[in-house]
Amino acid sequence: MLNLIKRDVILQKRQLLLFIPFILVFILLGAPPVLIFLVASIFIPFNTYAYDEKVETNILLNSLPYTRTEIIASRYLGAIVYMILSIGVTSLALLAFNKHFTVSDIAIGSGLFLLFAALTFPLFQIFKQGYITTVILISFILLTWISRPIALYMNEHLTTIIDFVDNTSVTVLYTGATFFIMLIYIISWGITHSIYQRKVF
Amino acid sequence: MENVVELKNVTKRFKGFSVNHINLQVKRGFVTGFIGANGAGKSTTIKTMMNLLRPDAGEVKLFGLDYKTHEKEIKQRIGFVYDGNIFFEGLNLKDIKRIVAPAYKRWDDTIFYQYVEQFELPLNKAIKTFSKGMQMKASLAIALSHQAELIIMDEPTAGLDPIFRRELLDLLQELMVDGNRTIFFSTHITTDLDRIADYIAFIQKGELVFNQSIHDVAENYALVKGELNLLDRDTEKAFVHVHRASTGFEALTDNIKAAKNIFGDTVIIERASLEDIMYYFKGGIHHA
Numbered sequence: 001m002l003n004l005i006k007r008d009v010i011l012q013k014r015q016l017l018l019f020i021p022f023i024l025v026f027i028l029l030g031a032p033p034v035l036i037f038l039v040a041s042i043f044i045p046f047n048t049y050a051y052d053e054k055v056e057t058n059i060l061l062n063s064l065p066y067t068r069t070e071i072i073a074s075r076y077l078g079a080i081v082y083m084i085l086s087i088g089v090t091s092l093a094l095l096a097f098n099k100h101f102t103v104s105d106i107a108i109g110s111g112l113f114l115l116f117a118a119l120t121f122p123l124f125q126i127f128k129q130g131y132i133t134t135v136i137l138i139s140f141i142l143l144t145w146i147s148r149p150i151a152l153y154m155n156e157h158l159t160t161i162i163d164f165v166d167n168t169s170v171t172v173l174y175t176g177a178t179f180f181i182m183l184i185y186i187i188s189w190g191i192t193h194s195i196y197q198r199k200v201f
Numbered sequence: 202m203e204n205v206v207e208l209k210n211v212t213k214r215f216k217g218f219s220v221n222h223i224n225l226q227v228k229r230g231f232v233t234g235f236i237g238a239n240g241a242g243k244s245t246t247i248k249t250m251m252n253l254l255r256p257d258a259g260e261v262k263l264f265g266l267d268y269k270t271h272e273k274e275i276k277q278r279i280g281f282v283y284d285g286n287i288f289f290e291g292l293n294l295k296d297i298k299r300i301v302a303p304a305y306k307r308w309d310d311t312i313f314y315q316y317v318e319q320f321e322l323p324l325n326k327a328i329k330t331f332s333k334g335m336q337m338k339a340s341l342a343i344a345l346s347h348q349a350e351l352i353i354m355d356e357p358t359a360g361l362d363p364i365f366r367r368e369l370l371d372l373l374q375e376l377m378v379d380g381n382r383t384i385f386f387s388t389h390i391t392t393d394l395d396r397i398a399d400y401i402a403f404i405q406k407g408e409l410v411f412n413q414s415i416h417d418v419a420e421n422y423a424l425v426k427g428e429l430n431l432l433d434r435d436t437e438k439a440f441v442h443v444h445r446a447s448t449g450f451e452a453l454t455d456n457i458k459a460a461k462n463i464f465g466d467t468v469i470i471e472r473a474s475l476e477d478i479m480y481y482f483k484g485g486i487h488h489a
Contacts, residue, residue, distance in 0.1 A: 003303040010299050011289060056287040063251050063287075064304040065276035200254040 004066060004074035005081055008048045015047050019086075023093050033094060033101035035144070037109025038116075040086040042140070045079040045117060049124050058201045072196050076189045079117050083110055107174065114181050116140070118188035125195040204265075205229045205351050205383045206250055211259035213245060220245050220407040223259070227351075227400075230380050232373065233412075234398035235387035236475060238483060242407040243387040244284075247355045250385075251281060263351070277306055280349030282340045282386075284356040290329035294322055294339055305347035316342035334365045341369070345376070352376070354386035358393050370396050391475035401475065405482050422478050423457045426450070427468035436463050442481040453481035 009016070022043065026036045051057055052075075061071050087106055094101050120139070127135060168176075206227035213220050220242040227233050237243050248254045249261055252268045252275075261268060263275045288297045294317070302308040317324060320338035331339060337357060344352060352373075358366045374397050376382055388394065394401060394415070402412040413421065425440070428449050437443055439460045440452040453473055454460040460470065473481075 003300075006303075007300045010296050011292070013296075051289065056285070057289065059253060059283065060287045062253055063276065063279075063281045063283075064301065065273045066304065067272050198255075201248065 001066075001070045001074050001077075004061075004070065005078040008044055008078060008082065011051055012044060012047050015043075019043055019089070020093070023090055027093060027097050027099060033099065033105040034109045034112070036094070037087055037090055037106055038112050040090040041083040041110060041113035042116070043086060044082040045075070048075070048078070049121075053124055055201060058199070062201055068196050068199075069193065072189070072193045075121065076185070076192075079121075080114075083113055111177060111181050114185050116143075118181070118185045121188055122191045122195065125192055125199070203228060205263065206385065207260075207262040207265075208246070208249065209260040209262075211246075211249055211256045211261060213249065213254060213256045215245075218242075218245075218407065220249075220404075223249075223404075223409050225402055225409055225412055227383060227385050227402075229383050230377075231399035232377060232384045232386075232397050233400040233402055234394035235385060235402045235404065236389065236391055236394065236479060237387070237404035238479065239389060241404045243389075243404060244355055245407075246404065247353060247385075247387060250353060251279070252276075277347075278350045280344030280347065280352040282337070282344050282352070282354040282357050284359055286328060286331075286336045286340070288328050288339070291327055293325050293327055294342075295324045297328065297339075298343065301343055302346075307348045309346055309348065312348075313342060313346035316345060333360045334362065337361060337365075337369070341372075350381060351383045351385065354384070356387055356389070358388055358390055366390075366393065373397055391479065394475060403478065403482070405479075410482060418475070418478070419472060421455055421457065422473040423454055423460065424471045424473045424477055425452045425454050425460050425464065425468050426471065427464060431464060431467055439463055444481070453477060 019040075023036060023040050026039060052061075062068065087110060091101070091106070123135070204226040206225065208223050208225040211220065211223040211225075218240070223242075223246060225246070235243055235246070245254070249256055250263065252261070252272060264278060266275050268275060289300075292300075298313060302310070302313075316322075316338075320335075320342060322335060322339055322342065328336065328339065341357075344354075358369060361369065370393060373384055373386075377384065377397075398415055400412060400414050401418050403410045411418070426449060429445060432443065432445075432450055437452075439454050439456060441455055443450055443452040457470065460468070
């Protein structure tokens with residue numbers, strides 16, 4: 001299974017060269033660290049999916065001595081592995097440019113990434129090939145775009161929620177969010193797994 | 202253990218197409234050619250063997266093992282070649298090897314590079330720049346480098362020029378010198394099979410018509426040619442299908458003895474080629 005995760009690096013050698021400049025652009029534009037961590041984490045796993053939505057790739061992987069369970073597991077675990085590596089590289093880049101960031105930036109960035117991955121991975125199994133990457137990219141842009149107004153709206157109207165969040169201790173809030181995201185991630189894994197088991201290639 | 206592949210009553214239904222109750226055994230140490238018209242169900246059957254699709258009903262066993270519990274063990278022992286390119290097109294052969302090789306316990310780099318040299322394959326050029334023949338050679342080099350006991354090929358000769366087709370068949374023959382190896386390959390170019398197949402499995406409209414040794418096929422099937430007035434409802438029963446022309450009839454029989462008894466010397470009985478057999482079966486089986 002480790003081989004399946006390593007495969008992404010071989011597959012994306014060229015794209016990886018783009019990875020650093022890609023992050024640098026965000027850094028130089030002065031994007032908030034949370035957003036940079038999120039974008040950096042998305043880079044490798046979603047590139048992999050762009051490859052794996054092809055039928056041929058699935059025929060190859062399923063003809064090799066791997067089980068379908070392993071193929072899906074490698075995607076979910078691989079996403080976490082590459083997220084950690086990307087965050088490491090991004091942190092170094094931020095340090096190199098003397099940009100300030102906090103641990104909570106990393107936590108929120110990775111949390112958002114995992115949530116985004118959990119919500120989109122099953123879609124790759126449902127949507128038709130060729131469309132899904134576009135669908136995801138557009139939904140990602142839309143999400144980042146509408147998240148601000150939503151936050152503002154919540155600020156204005158849902159004071160009770162804000163009060164609750166304010167009153168809850170940081171530890172409880174973070175632990176709660178971690179558990180919530182983990183739960184969603186595991187449910188997503190289960191769904192993708194069961195769809196993939198029944199697929200015909 | 203005699204049979205490397207065993208399909209028992211395998212049924213798979215799709216919209217507008219199905220394979221029904223396939224019972225197929227592939228014998229160890231032999232080359233089995235899998236023939237049938239386009240759309241007869243060859244690829245579906247092969248995909249069932251590779252566990253790329255699961256049958257609605259029936260049992261699939263390879264090396265006497267079940268995919269449910271032994272998927273990895275089974276696939277460790279199979280080399281596969283498909284009709285189209287299934288490798289990441291943007292990658293070169295070296296990188297593809299880097300992805301595929303670690304999956305196999307018995308991968309052998311020496312053998313791989315031997316084939317790369319023999320097939321004159323470039324290691325650093327993207328697969329998508331390869332010609333159809335080169336892509337086939339690349340798949341083959343990969344399929345043969347992990348000491349597979351069973352080699353499954355879906356239309357390996359389709360789209361190849363005659364010279365490379367013959368080279369491929371020679372190579373397959375060489376591989377069979379190791380008596381433990383089994384080759385199962387589908388084709389609709391039946392002349393490929395006369396050269397190397399030991400067994401012929403024939404599928405038609407999702408149903409397996411026969412799976413016999415090439416010797417038995419030659420003994421069981423024949424073309425019968427004669428005058429139209431010899432045909433009537435009774436005599437036609439000896440035939441799979443009759444083709445009528447103003448000059449006389451030509452028919453395929455699967456019972457040479459009966460045909461001889463009925464017609465004696467009034468007809469000419471000739472050896473039926475695999476192509477003849479496929480052609481006449483396409484007309485449908487008329488007798489009971």
